Amino acid sequence: MxxxxxxxxxxxxxxxxSRKFHAKNTDPERSCLNVEYCNENIKDVYHELFDEALARYNEKQTRSDRRIDDYYEKICSGKQEKPFHEIILQIGNKEDMGAKTEDGQLAAKILDKYMQDFQQRNPTLRVFSAYLHMDEATPHLHIDFIPYTTGSKRGLDTRVSLKKALAELGFKGGTRSETERNQWVAAEKERLAEIMLQHGIEWEKKGTHEKHLSVLDFEKKERAKEVAELEQTISGSKEELSDILHQQITAGQETEQIRKESEAIRQEVSKLSATNHLLKEQTETLTEDKEKLLSENEKLEKQQKKLQQEINKMVQSKEVMERNIHAYDEDVKWQLAEPGALMSAKNYRDKKALPLVEKLKEVVKNLTIKCVQLMEQSRKLTAKVDGQQKHISRLTDKVMEQNDTIDRLQEKVSDLGRLERHLGREQVQSIVEQSKALEQAERAMKRPKRAFEMSR
Incomplete structure (x- = not known):
């Protein structure tokens, strides 16, 4: 079979x-046969996966506008990643594996076994909702999951990313038809085919001519095929339009419609060309900034060493002072001698006590001056350290802003690459040259008009 x-x-x-509501293609009386594998709140799963990484990310931010309050809401409002993904798997169709037949029961058994080790096989795809539906025409499996990656160098170290999640499973993107997702889906089909073979069912490969889950799913798949065909048609139309544009410019027979379409392409290419030029300038600027930052970092390291040397001197001065203070306690010359047997009080005062007091006054005065000097040095060193810390913080913010700029410019370069893949590098260059020629012609047409008006 x-x-x-x-x-x-x-x-x-x-x-x-979860059948909180029923569509037209479901049979509520058979919904009790459905299997619920898991149904977790997606926000709770986001907290489980990303809260610790979010806390680490926010701790590093020196600007409040760069902090993220709710990672789930940020992903939902962004355009780079979807908050979660869903795949739907089915064996056969309603004609040969109908849900009410014995073959349909066998299909449900195979899908159930396939689901049992799905999470273990795909550890970077966190499943939070999974159902086996038996109340539609054909048994089928819904799996909703959050793709995530760890150890990221940009943004949160643990973040949402389908591309990275699949890459960690061993699927590396290649051509447009061999994306990470397509390779992963192919591998999952192979796994399902292995289980089918264990139950006496061989995989019948029909390319894109598959049977579908239901009328609704059939219509969805047909729409997807139509979109793919339209994309191919659009790609071909762009190439045809470029050829027509070249011919019409050469022959001087442009129509209004072609001018409008060529203008749209010209504006897009001009925008991407300008972005590419801006990227080059930004890259040069960032290279210079990087060299400046390295130079400033070396200066800071030298200043830090100098500050450490001055601090060491202060520590040594403190140790010397402590030794001197200890000497005042034990050295004989700093002790008040006992009066002689026949020495009068006046002589003892003038010859013994007053000279020692004068020496002590001089020592106290020098120590006071030294303490004031050390306090002033400490104040200056503290101010230097504070200034360096602020400077380092500003440089860190600047580096982060530059990283954001690089990311945006890289996206623009990707857009230019997509256009080149659609139209071809030579075709894009040809359109750019034609756009320049049109701009020069427009400027040439405007110059005589302005000269004429000035002469009037």
């Missing part, structure tokens, strides 16, 4: 999957 395997990407409606 042979059966097809269908793996689709769903929008991820947890309420629908």
């Amino acid at each position: 042979k059966r097809t395997i269908s793996v689709m990407t769903g929008k991820g409606s947890v309420n629908h999957n």
Whole structure:
């Protein structure tokens, strides 16, 4: 017996999957046959996965506007990553594996076994909701998961990323048709096919001509195929448009519609070309800034060494002072001698006591001056250290801002690369040259008009 395997990407409606409401293609009387593997609150799972990394990230921020209060809300409001992903798996179709038939029961058994080791097999895809549905035309499995990566150098060290999560599972992106996701889906199909074979079912591979879960899912898949075909048509149309543009410019027979379409492409290419030029300038600026930062860092290290030397001198001065103070306690010359047997009080005062008091006054005066000097040195050193800390903080903020700028510019370069892959590098360069020629022609047409107006 042979059966097809269908793996689709769903929008991820947890309420629908848990049957908090019923769609037209479900049979509520058979919903009791559905299997719930897990149904966790996605926000709780986000706290479990990312709270510690979020705390570490926020601790490093010196600016309040860079702190993240709620990572889940940030991902939902952003455009780079989806908060979670869903895949839907099915064996056969409603004609050969209907949910009410024995073959449908066998399909449910195979899908159940497949689900048992899904999380263990995909540790970087945190499953928070999973259901086996038996109340539709064909048994099928919904799996909702949060892809995440650890050890990231940018942003949170643990963050949401489908590309990185799949890369950690061993799937490296290649061509447009061999993305990380496509490679992973292919591997999951192979795993499902192994379980099917254990139950006497061989995988019938039909390329893209698969049977589907239901009329609704069939329509979704058809729409996805239509979108893919439209993308190919658009890609081909762009190449055709470029050829038509070149021919029309050469022959001087441009139509209004072609001018509008070529203008849109020209603006896009000009924008990306300007971005590329800006990226080069920014790269040069960042290189210079990096060299300046390295130079300033060396200066700071030298200043730090100098400060440490001065502090060591202060410590040595303190040790010398402590030894001198100890000498005042034990040295004979700092002790008041006993009066002689026949020495009068006046003679004892003038010859013994007063000279010692004068010496002590001189010592106290020198120590006071030294203490004032040391306090002033300490104040200056503290001010220097504070100034260096503030300077380091400013440099850190500047480096982080530059990293953000690099990320944005890299995204623009990626956009230019996408355009080159659609149209071809030579075609893009040709359009850029044509755009420059059109701009020069427009400027040339405007110059006589301005000269004429000035002459009037």
